[in-house]
Amino acid sequence: MRCIRALAFLSIVSHAMSAMAQTDAPPELALNPKVELAYGEPANPAFKPIRDRLVAAKALEQLASLLGPLDLPRPLKVQVVQCDAPVRPYATATGVTICYEQIARIEEIALKAPRNSAATPPQMAVAAFVQTLLHETAHAIIDIYKLPVWGRANDAADRLAALMMLQFGPEIALKVVYGAAGFFEASEQTWTGSDFARAASPEAQRYYNYLCMAYGWNADTFRGVVAQGLLPEYRAYRCANEYQQALAAFKTTIMPHVDPSKLDKVYVSIPEITLP
Amino acid sequence: MRSRLVWLGPLAVLAALLLAEIATSARAQTAVSDRLTNESLVIDYVEPRDPAYLPVMQRLKDQQLLERLQQFLSPVRFKHKLRLTARQCTLDGSPNAFYYPLDWQLNICYEIVGFLDKMTPTEPVNGVPPKRVIMGALAGVILHEVGHALFDNLEVPVLGREEDAADQLAAFLALQFDKDVATTVVTGMAYAQLALKNVGMGVVTDRRSFSDEHGTADQRFYNLLCIAYGSDPGTFASAAAPDVLPPTRAESCKQEYAQIRDAFYKTIFPYIDPEKMALVQTVKWLPE
Numbered sequence: 201m202r203c204i205r206a207l208a209f210l211s212i213v214s215h216a217m218s219a220m221a222q223t224d225a226p227p228e229l230a231l232n233p234k235v236e237l238a239y240g241e242p243a244n245p246a247f248k249p250i251r252d253r254l255v256a257a258k259a260l261e262q263l264a265s266l267l268g269p270l271d272l273p274r275p276l277k278v279q280v281v282q283c284d285a286p287v288r289p290y291a292t293a294t295g296v297t298i299c300y301e302q303i304a305r306i307e308e309i310a311l312k313a314p315r316n317s318a319a320t321p322p323q324m325a326v327a328a329f330v331q332t333l334l335h336e337t338a339h340a341i342i343d344i345y346k347l348p349v350w351g352r353a354n355d356a357a358d359r360l361a362a363l364m365m366l367q368f369g370p371e372i373a374l375k376v377v378y379g380a381a382g383f384f385e386a387s388e389q390t391w392t393g394s395d396f397a398r399a400a401s402p403e404a405q406r407y408y409n410y411l412c413m414a415y416g417w418n419a420d421t422f423r424g425v426v427a428q429g430l431l432p433e434y435r436a437y438r439c440a441n442e443y444q445q446a447l448a449a450f451k452t453t454i455m456p457h458v459d460p461s462k463l464d465k466v467y468v469s470i471p472e473i474t475l476p
Numbered sequence: 477m478r479s480r481l482v483w484l485g486p487l488a489v490l491a492a493l494l495l496a497e498i499a500t501s502a503r504a505q506t507a508v509s510d511r512l513t514n515e516s517l518v519i520d521y522v523e524p525r526d527p528a529y530l531p532v533m534q535r536l537k538d539q540q541l542l543e544r545l546q547q548f549l550s551p552v553r554f555k556h557k558l559r560l561t562a563r564q565c566t567l568d569g570s571p572n573a574f575y576y577p578l579d580w581q582l583n584i585c586y587e588i589v590g591f592l593d594k595m596t597p598t599e600p601v602n603g604v605p606p607k608r609v610i611m612g613a614l615a616g617v618i619l620h621e622v623g624h625a626l627f628d629n630l631e632v633p634v635l636g637r638e639e640d641a642a643d644q645l646a647a648f649l650a651l652q653f654d655k656d657v658a659t660t661v662v663t664g665m666a667y668a669q670l671a672l673k674n675v676g677m678g679v680v681t682d683r684r685s686f687s688d689e690h691g692t693a694d695q696r697f698y699n700l701l702c703i704a705y706g707s708d709p710g711t712f713a714s715a716a717a718p719d720v721l722p723p724t725r726a727e728s729c730k731q732e733y734a735q736i737r738d739a740f741y742k743t744i745f746p747y748i749d750p751e752k753m754a755l756v757q758t759v760k761w762l763p764e
Contacts, residue, residue: 342635346738347635348633348635348738348739348742348743349635349636349735349738349739350627350632350633350634350635350636350638350641350644350645350736350739350743351634351635351636351637351638351640351641351644352636352637352640352699353636353732353735355636355637355640356635356636359635359636359637360635388683391680393694394698394722396692396694396695396697396698397694397698397702397721397722397725398724398725399725399728399732401691401695402686404683404686404687405686405687405691407686408686408687409637431687432684432687435687435688435689438689442638442689445634445638446634446635448631448633449633449634449635450635452633453633453635
């Protein structure tokens with residue numbers, strides 16, 4: 201279990217999930233008061249253990265801590281609920297919602313992932329949850345500040361989520377990026393015909409995008425991305441540019457809404473969990 | 477960035493546009509073109525190493541492609557010089573156009589011009605005559621590279637994938653002109669995606685195909701149609717036909733176009749001289 205005080209000058213968007221180690225008592229989380237958190241009571245008893253794990257890990261509180269430095273002009277609701285649907289995308293009226301159904305599916309896919317993946321099933325499940333929460337929160341930030349978005353909106357949200365993952369040191373970056381990438385690989389579907397008309401990108405594309413951002417951030421920490429052939433070299437050599445471009449866009453569009461004095465109060469940790 | 481295929485690029489359109497007739501009334505045209513100047517833009521037709529491309533160079537010179545592109549871009553208050561260069565780019569003849577950030581250079585390769593000529597359809601596409609389809613395709617290729625050039629030169633924040641962003645800007649620019657130009661360029665760009673797919677570009681052959689920084693040919697095709705449909709569901713109604721954009725995507729296209737328009741006004745419009753832009757919009761960029 202690992203706790204890291206984030207230096208991240210980026211620290212904006214959210215992070216999630218953690219179980220604080222009893223031996224590694226974290227500081228009081230400095231939550232953004234505009235972020236309204238809720239762990240909904242699921243009607244389906246099968247989701248109860250998921251809720252318990254999230255509460256124990258202070259998953260949403262960590263997101264509220266990550267968003268601590270952000271000057272939000274209005275309240276942002278962030279909740280985990282039973283949706284009676286696979287997902288509930290971010291919307292201005294409803295805020296950020298993660299469905300218990302979504303987490304159950306994440307855990308199911310992670311458990312079936314090939315054993316030779318870069319991450320274990322529990323790591324994958326945690327990372328995929330973090331990725332999902334950050335992605336949805338990125339949509340919220342784009343909406344709240346009416347940010348200009350060039351490129352497809354879902355890819356922009358992924359790049360912002362990747363930036364967040366990479367601001368808390370190599371240990372967290374490695375766990376979350378490889379975990380999320382492993383999850384995308386494990387959840388790949390076959391795309392044909394009009395599937396390509398979707399506004400969302402194929403899982404494999406997202407897999408490569410996250411790895412590219414990570415390699416572009418630090419080619420040494422993520423040398424395995426190329427050394428193990430996870431990302432083709434022709435893409436890899438441009439990843440530093442991709443990362444720098446995303447970072448520059450972040451600084452231009454989001455940093456004006458960040459209170460730099462609160463950045464060192466951000467606290468994030470990635471828990472070890474056991475899947476049933 | 478862009479050194480990968482033009483196939484992506486909407487630039488061609490622009491080029492064609494630019495090339496095209498600026499004026500029906502020579503005198504009026506001259507008056508307009510005299511005002512569409514910009515000292516940041518430097519043009520150059522580079523002598524090809526392979527003499528087989530000499531006729532292509534001559535044709536582009538005769539059409540004043542770069543001069544027209546220069547005029548088309550003249551409303552932009554560039555932060556740095558931008559070189560607009562027509563040249564032979566490779567020794568193997570592979571078709572391309574690319575923006576090269578290290579020396580602020582937008583390259584239109586003689587190879588791509590010849591390549592597009594060979595792709596000329598035998599029948600009209602979407603009601604657009606064959607030669608105009610290719611004109612639209614070339615304009616699309618050039619506009620795509622213009623997108624990369626503007627993002628770099630003006631330090632535009634790009635949150636999403638730049639290749640998609642360049643496609644979006646190319647389509648958006650084409651859609652700011654009259655219906656004939658918009659339809660010609662969008663059709664040319666869409667045709668180019670499908671034609672290039674037929675020669676294996678942007679095709680998904682295995683998982684690694686998804687590692688490209690460009691979207692697949694199909695994704696780019698659908699993205700383009702969505703932007704066009706979102707901008708004007710009447711003119712581009714055929715994009716939402718049952719066998720084209722699925723209803724689930726079509727219903728979000730208005731919003732997608734609004735996103736691009738918003739991004740344009742927030743990040744690029746501040747660098748545009750409105751008077752010159754109004755002039756540019758009066759010019760007939762595509763020849764009859």
